[in-house]
Amino acid sequence: MGSTYGKHFRVSLFGESHGHSIGCIIEGIPAGTALDIDLIKKRLFQRKPGKDQYSTPRQEKDAFDIVSGYFMDRTTGTPLCAIFKNGDTRSKDYTALKAAYRPGHADFTGAVKYKGANDYRGGGHFSARITAPLVFAGAIAEQLLNIEGIEVITQIQRVGHLSAESFETLEMNASVKAILDADDYAIQPEMKMSFLQIVDEARLAKDSVGGVVEAMITGLPVGIGEPFFDSFESKMAHGLFSIPAVKGVSFGKGFDFPAMRGSEANDTFYVDGETVKTRTNHNAGINGGITNGMPVWFNCAFKPTPSIAKRQMTLNATTGEVEALDIQGRHDPCVALRGALVVKAMASIVTYDLLKEGK
Numbered sequence: 526m527g528s529t530y531g532k533h534f535r536v537s538l539f540g541e542s543h544g545h546s547i548g549c550i551i552e553g554i555p556a557g558t559a560l561d562i563d564l565i566k567k568r569l570f571q572r573k574p575g576k577d578q579y580s581t582p583r584q585e586k587d588a589f590d591i592v593s594g595y596f597m598d599r600t601t602g603t604p605l606c607a608i609f610k611n612g613d614t615r616s617k618d619y620t621a622l623k624a625a626y627r628p629g630h631a632d633f634t635g636a637v638k639y640k641g642a643n644d645y646r647g648g649g650h651f652s653a654r655i656t657a658p659l660v661f662a663g664a665i666a667e668q669l670l671n672i673e674g675i676e677v678i679t680q681i682q683r684v685g686h687l688s689a690e691s692f693e694t695l696e697m698n699a700s701v702k703a704i705l706d707a708d709d710y711a712i713q714p715e716m717k718m719s720f721l722q723i724v725d726e727a728r729l730a731k732d733s734v735g736g737v738v739e740a741m742i743t744g745l746p747v748g749i750g751e752p753f754f755d756s757f758e759s760k761m762a763h764g765l766f767s768i769p770a771v772k773g774v775s776f777g778k779g780f781d782f783p784a785m786r787g788s789e790a791n792d793t794f795y796v797d798g799e800t801v802k803t804r805t806n807h808n809a810g811i812n813g814g815i816t817n818g819m820p821v822w823f824n825c826a827f828k829p830t831p832s833i834a835k836r837q838m839t840l841n842a843t844t845g846e847v848e849a850l851d852i853q854g855r856h857d858p859c860v861a862l863r864g865a866l867v868v869k870a871m872a873s874i875v876t877y878d879l880l881k882e883g884k
Contacts, residue, residue: 530767531553531874531878533878533881533882534551534666534877534881535552535553536549536551536659537549537550537551538658540658541644541646542611542644542649542654543646543649544611544649545611546608547608547654548658549606549607549662551604551665554605555600555669556602558599558600558668559599560598560600569587569589569660570587572587572660588610589609590608591605593606624841624842624843625839625841625848625850627832630832633840635649636842653769659871660870662870662874664870666870666873666878667869667870669877670880675744675745676744677740677869677872677873677876678742679711679741679865679872680692680712680738680740680865681711681737681861682736682738683737684735684859684861684862686723687719687723690713692739692822693807711869712865727829730835731835732858733832733858735828735829736827736860736862736864737827737861738861738865738868739823739824742810742872742876745876746883747801747817749816750815752813755814756811756814757815758776758814761774761776761821761872761875761876762774764872765875768867768868768871769860770827771827771864772826772828773824774823774826776808776811776823777806777807777811777823778790785807792806792807792819793805801818803817806820809821825864825868830857830858830859830860832852832856833852837852838850
């Protein structure tokens with residue numbers, strides 16, 4: 526099983542949702558880096574479930590132990606390993622799922638690929654629980670990017686049918702950061718209650734709802750990325766599609782481009798002092814797979830959480846019959862809400878890896 530991403534900032538994930546522990550191994554952190562532990566804890570708290578009715582009530586402390594690569598409050602340059610012990614597991618909720626394939630989950634594909642040896646409890650290694658160490662690694666990458674003057678910002682752009690104002694419009698108005706709440710939770714304040722109402726309606730209906738997370742990367746230099754297979758978009762999409770429940774990624778105007786003409790879609794260049802800029806940013810700060818110095822922005826579509834309390838029909842692998850399935854356990858009614866922090870983490874990891882490659 527391949528659970529490693531990156532060349533120069535390399536992140537490997539391990540563990541299962543209901544196993545003893547989950548964690549990550551990170552290679553490529555510069556030796557002598559004093560980690561911002563407060564930032565790491567902040568990002569983990571933002572991703573943490575169980576804070577309200579809008580996420581799974583599973584209670585995990587998300588406390589971590591750094592067991593290698595860190596000495597006297599600084600990184601050593603060798604692989605850094607962090608471990609999160611699982612605590613609030615209720616594996617009995619998944620006993621029936623050994624035979625019943627949950628719709629929308631990896632139960633069937635995992636069982637076939639790993640010849641029935643997969644850990645099906647809570648999704649095992651496929652679980653969004655594994656995004657905790659991913660956010661840990663992303664917070665370190667975020668710190669390293671900030672040193673370079675690069676910032677990754679995310680927001681909940683859409684929940685169900687309701688959309689917020691796009692980053693592109695906010696960037697043109699030079700007020701991107703105004704979209705963040707005081708507690709740094711990535712929902713535009715004026716949209717927060719409307720979004721949460723949609724989520725709560727789905728929850729009360731024993732169902733779930735999808736959403737879109739929008740991200741913007743500012744401060745990138747010109748020249749990051751390569752043509753074709755190693756383009757900035759290719760690398761970023763690779764990382765983003767590894768996030769559980771992400772089913773769509775688009776850069777800039779993305780799927781709106783077919784309705785535009787070239788004269789509308791092109792971003793014209795001009796000089797601002799000594800800096801070349803574009804008057805619009807429909808192409809998301811990327812030309813030919815290479816950053817042009819303008820902010821990179823993209824959208825990630827999250828599907829509705831497949832684990833829902835509403836009764837569904839599925840195949841029983843033991844009997845070969847289609848039967849009713851009542852999923853037990855604790856699940857997010859909208860995974861996109863916490864997904865914003867995971868997108869921020871993954872985008873930080875990919876961006877720092879590409880930045881190191883370009884140096």
